[in-house]
Amino acid sequence: MSMEFLVATGIGWIVACGIYLLLRGRTFTVVLGLTLLGYAVNVFIFAMGRLWAGAPPIVIGDGPFADPLPQALVLTAIVIGFATTGFVIELALRSRHDNGSDHVDARPDAAQGAQGAGPAAAGPGTGGGQ
Amino acid sequence: MVPALVPAALTQHLPVLVVLLPAFTAIALLLLGDHGGDAHGGHAHPRLQWARRIGLASVLLGLLLAAVAVAQAAGGVLAAYRVGDWPAPYGIVLVVDRLSAMMLLLTSLVAVPVLWYASGGWDAHGRYFHAMFQFQLMGLNGAFVTGDLFNLFVFFEVLLIASYVLMVHGQGGQRFKVGLHYVVLNLCASALFLVGVSLLYARTGTLNLADLALRVPMVAAPDAAVVKAAALVLLVVFGFKAALAPLSLWLPATYAAAAAPVAALFAIMTKVGVYAIVRVHGVVFGPEAGASAFTVEPVLLPLALLTCGVGVLGAMAAHTLERLVAWLTVASVGTILVGVGLFGSAGWAASLYYLANSTLVVAGLFLLAELVASQRGDAADRLEPAVPVAQPVLLGSMMLLAAASAAGLPPLPGFIGKLLMLEAASAHAWQAAIWTTLLGVGFLTLVGLARAGSLLFWHVRDDAPGSTAGASPKLVSATLALLAATVAMSVWAAPIQRYTARAAAQLLDREAYARAVLGEAGLGAQTTRPYRFPPAPGSASGAAPAGEGGK
Numbered sequence: 049m050s051m052e053f054l055v056a057t058g059i060g061w062i063v064a065c066g067i068y069l070l071l072r073g074r075t076f077t078v079v080l081g082l083t084l085l086g087y088a089v090n091v092f093i094f095a096m097g098r099l100w101a102g103a104p105p106i107v108i109g110d111g112p113f114a115d116p117l118p119q120a121l122v123l124t125a126i127v128i129g130f131a132t133t134g135f136v137i138e139l140a141l142r143s144r145h146d147n148g149s150d151h152v153d154a155r156p157d158a159a160q161g162a163q164g165a166g167p168a169a170a171g172p173g174t175g176g177g178q
Numbered sequence: 179m180v181p182a183l184v185p186a187a188l189t190q191h192l193p194v195l196v197v198l199l200p201a202f203t204a205i206a207l208l209l210l211g212d213h214g215g216d217a218h219g220g221h222a223h224p225r226l227q228w229a230r231r232i233g234l235a236s237v238l239l240g241l242l243l244a245a246v247a248v249a250q251a252a253g254g255v256l257a258a259y260r261v262g263d264w265p266a267p268y269g270i271v272l273v274v275d276r277l278s279a280m281m282l283l284l285t286s287l288v289a290v291p292v293l294w295y296a297s298g299g300w301d302a303h304g305r306y307f308h309a310m311f312q313f314q315l316m317g318l319n320g321a322f323v324t325g326d327l328f329n330l331f332v333f334f335e336v337l338l339i340a341s342y343v344l345m346v347h348g349q350g351g352q353r354f355k356v357g358l359h360y361v362v363l364n365l366c367a368s369a370l371f372l373v374g375v376s377l378l379y380a381r382t383g384t385l386n387l388a389d390l391a392l393r394v395p396m397v398a399a400p401d402a403a404v405v406k407a408a409a410l411v412l413l414v415v416f417g418f419k420a421a422l423a424p425l426s427l428w429l430p431a432t433y434a435a436a437a438a439p440v441a442a443l444f445a446i447m448t449k450v451g452v453y454a455i456v457r458v459h460g461v462v463f464g465p466e467a468g469a470s471a472f473t474v475e476p477v478l479l480p481l482a483l484l485t486c487g488v489g490v491l492g493a494m495a496a497h498t499l500e501r502l503v504a505w506l507t508v509a510s511v512g513t514i515l516v517g518v519g520l521f522g523s524a525g526w527a528a529s530l531y532y533l534a535n536s537t538l539v540v541a542g543l544f545l546l547a548e549l550v551a552s553q554r555g556d557a558a559d560r561l562e563p564a565v566p567v568a569q570p571v572l573l574g575s576m577m578l579l580a581a582a583s584a585a586g587l588p589p590l591p592g593f594i595g596k597l598l599m600l601e602a603a604s605a606h607a608w609q610a611a612i613w614t615t616l617l618g619v620g621f622l623t624l625v626g627l628a629r630a631g632s633l634l635f636w637h638v639r640d641d642a643p644g645s646t647a648g649a650s651p652k653l654v655s656a657t658l659a660l661l662a663a664t665v666a667m668s669v670w671a672a673p674i675q676r677y678t679a680r681a682a683a684q685l686l687d688r689e690a691y692a693r694a695v696l697g698e699a700g701l702g703a704q705t706t707r708p709y710r711f712p713p714a715p716g717s718a719s720g721a722a723p724a725g726e727g728g729k
Binding site for chain 1: 328332335339342346349350351354355357358359361362365366368369372373375376377379380
């Protein structure tokens with residue numbers, strides 16, 4: 049199994065998990081989903097410089113070297129992703145504080161029990177599913 | 179074209195100044211500190227007074243800079259600014275062409291009245307409003323001048339982060355709930371943006387827009403599939419920002435929940451998406467893109483027509499005035515994108531003219547909606563019979579003017595823009611659909627606004643005492659300024675239309691753009707693709723012709 053196959057399936061699996069979490073009804077899982085999605089995208093950017101073993105991202109003599117640009121891009125993306133994740137957590141906390149619920153649609157928690165605890169809790173008709 | 183009294187250093191550094199000015203103002207405002215008030219007060223606090231002065235001075239200076247940029251660009255100057263003097267495809271490059279200059283001026287034209295309006299009291303309802311406003315302007319200006327796709331992403335993030343904070347300005351549970359949706363959706367869009375950008379980089383080895391425009395045509399048929407996929411991923415991202423159907427459903431809830439001046443400023447934010455579509459899909463994946471030419475054409479035009487329909491139907495069904503205006507924003511974006519989807523200089527010219535007009539009208543309508551709502555007691559902006567407003571003549575005539583312009587009645591610029599667009603579509607294969615939609619949207623917009631207007635101003639309940647307090651002159655003057663700007667667009671329609679026509683023609687001239695950004699040497703140079711250097715086993719077999727120059 050080649051390295052490319054492993055990395056590609058790994059990215060795909062993390063994206064799948066990220067999307068599943070993103071579609072849940074509670075803000076905490078949504079934030080986790082966003083974080084996973086961000087990780088997957090960062091690895092994806094990194095892989096766009098192709099996968100190299102033993103190739104530094106600087107020119108040394110005639111030896112092979114990896115593309116430094118995706119590495120620089122990924123750094124920027126990580127920083128931005130970190131900042132936005134911090135913001136979204138704070139926003140989720142404030143939303144919970146002001147609305148009295150950590151449901152993404154700010155549904156009151158009392159309505160939780162009445163509705164089914166389906167696995168996909170993003171639709172307008174379903175509850176939190178926790 | 180540029181008056182002689184403008185110093186040469188200013189014109190030379192103009193592309194970076196439009197970004198630095200709001201950036202430094204924002205930092206200064208952060209250092210100045212906040213009035214420390216909560217959601218209710220701090221009106222006369224000296225720090226807030228100073229923040230207002232600094233903010234207003236900065237946006238006025240920004241307006242001046244944007245006017246100089248337009249004057250410079252109107253003369254045909256394509257100003258490329260290499261940050262740190264790094265050569266173009268490698269370093270950061272900022273470019274001001276006619277389209278960028280026009281968008282800068284439009285941003286300033288919206289920002290000045292909106293900030294003036296916000297200084298009438300809205301800025302005291304939360305913390306650091308002025309600093310966030312400037313950061314938002316920095317992101318907007320940066321997105322309009324950047325000459326490379328990754329910096330477009332960075333400036334998108336800057337303007338989005340500022341918009342997240344502005345969105346929840348004034349607070350309240352509803353705003354936090356809608357704000358959370360807005361932030362999460364935008365973060366997903368950002369993730370997709372990065373995927374699209376890196377796919378494009380993987381095949382072409384560059385992210386500079388001028389360089390991309392030269393490299394994308396070189397990608398031959400089998401590999402072009404990857405590049406096309408990248409283009410379509412990016413269309414999802416930009417379409418989401420621009421509220422292109424079916425990705426437009428977030429907009430009405432968000433804009434209706436935001437404070438009026440924030441929503442008015444956001445009117446320009448959807449246009450960033452439109453701008454990016456023109457730059458990337460119009461030019462890079464445009465007529466001369468070889469195997470990837472017209473990648474998005476089969477989807478863009480139908481979706482734009484659908485957006486028009488969705489927007490105007492939403493406006494008909496809206497229960498509040500703010501929601502109605504928000505849906506009209508969607509319909510106007512649809513109309514603009516119909517012009518973009520025509521993929522020709524005539525369509526683009528009409529589109530750009532209509533874009534300028536509709537942004538000003540929508541921003542004015544958002545402010546007007548709040549003025550009306552504040553005089554209707556408990557009913558606020560709900561479309562139901564309520565107490566009469568205190569200033570029926572003033573607000574009513576402003577509403578009439580805005581409605582006529584939004585619906586495209588002559589002699590207002592909305593009419594001119596639509597006429598140009600109908601003309602541009604006259605030989606198109608989709609002519610019937612385009613004409614029907616555009617004319618139908620105009621009619622339904624008029625019906626929707628007439629319904630709202632008659633409910634708000636005529637169906638009044640006389641049994642309840644009306645409010646007597648009129649709006650403050652500051653708020654009225656800000657709203658009037660935006661509406662006056664649309665009338666001015668009608669008065670100076672000929673020069674503006676000439677400008678947008680030239681802007682569209684300049685967009686299609688990829689050679690000149692590349693020459694200005696990359697220099698003569700850059701035209702023939704190959705982008706470095708170090709990872710192709712030794713043909714390593716297992717690494718993807720890059721067949722892009724861009725890879726010869728592996729240094």
